[in-house]
């Protein structure tokens with residue numbers, strides 16, 4: 266499980282330059298997350314994120330000011346219910362407008378989660394992976410394209426029927442080179458499992474910027490469902506928004522639904538997680554100290570589309 270809080274811009278104080286990494290060789294042409302150290306100011310735009318950059322000294326003040334402005338003008342009480350009713354409809358409209366053109370393929374997924382690439386090895390044997398909240402398939406199709414395992418089964422679910430249509434019309438879906446893929450409409454927060462999926466049948470669940478789209482009161486049912494579809498010992502590979510991400514601080518008045526939970530201009534909802542909160546949800550315990558001390562990531566803004574929304578990393 267990872268979360269990638271955006272914490273600061275490129276020109277702020279940083280640790281002394283590092284040229285080595287415990288994780289990977291940073292001289293590689295495309296160093297992965299956790300090994301991208303800004304050593305020359307001139308290189309600042311050469312990556313879309315830098316690791317091991319501490320937040321600026323006034324970060325606490327910046328956060329407090331932004332949150333104070335949001336709390337002065339939240340979404341009026343009488344309108345909140347309206348935004349929490351039929352959220353799938355707003356995502357559906359999103360995919361009607363954007364089809365598969367909004368999100369870029371999640372190329373980082375394979376670096377972050379080597380388990381995915383291992384599953385795609387020719388002799389990996391039977392592996393079932395379910396991508397929940399698959400959207401247009403930007404996480405699932407790079408895996409299918411790289412797959413060399415004839416026994417890999419991919420499942421891609423979303424509660425927005427237009428997202429599922431976009432997935433089902435992808436050439437890779439229609440003729441997967443190796444392995445199988447099945448996509449269907451399913452609400453992760455509902456009290457039933459997808460009709461084609463047996464309990465305890467999935468090895469790996471991927472959740473990529475999805476839990477943040479649920480109302481906090483829907484999380485527990487989602488976790489119950491994930492637990493039910495996973496085999497004992499199965500994995501959840503998770504990435505989502507971090508608390509006080511720049512995207513959160515930039516919300517203006519009239520967007521705050523509840524603490525750390527917002528409504529975007531297109532009426533989709535977004536929550537910004539804190540690590541201990543996620544650890545409690547998934548494991549019942551707070552996050553281990555080693556995880557809390559892991560390097561933070563700084564994102565250099567990069568537009569993903571001309572849409573008014575902020576980007577997903």
Ligand SMILES: C[S@@+](CC[C@H](N)C(=O)[O-])C[C@H]1O[C@@H](n2cnc3c(N)ncnc32)[C@H](O)[C@@H]1O
Pocket residue numbers: 356357368371397398399400401402403404422423424425428451452453454472473474475478479577
């Ligand atoms: C930010 S998009 C991410 C899409 C995809 N995972 C990716 O990385 O490109 C969030 C997706 O979650 C889906 N979603 C939100 N709540 C859901 C729910 N309760 N059940 C199923 N899908 C959901 C939305 O329809 C949307 O496609």
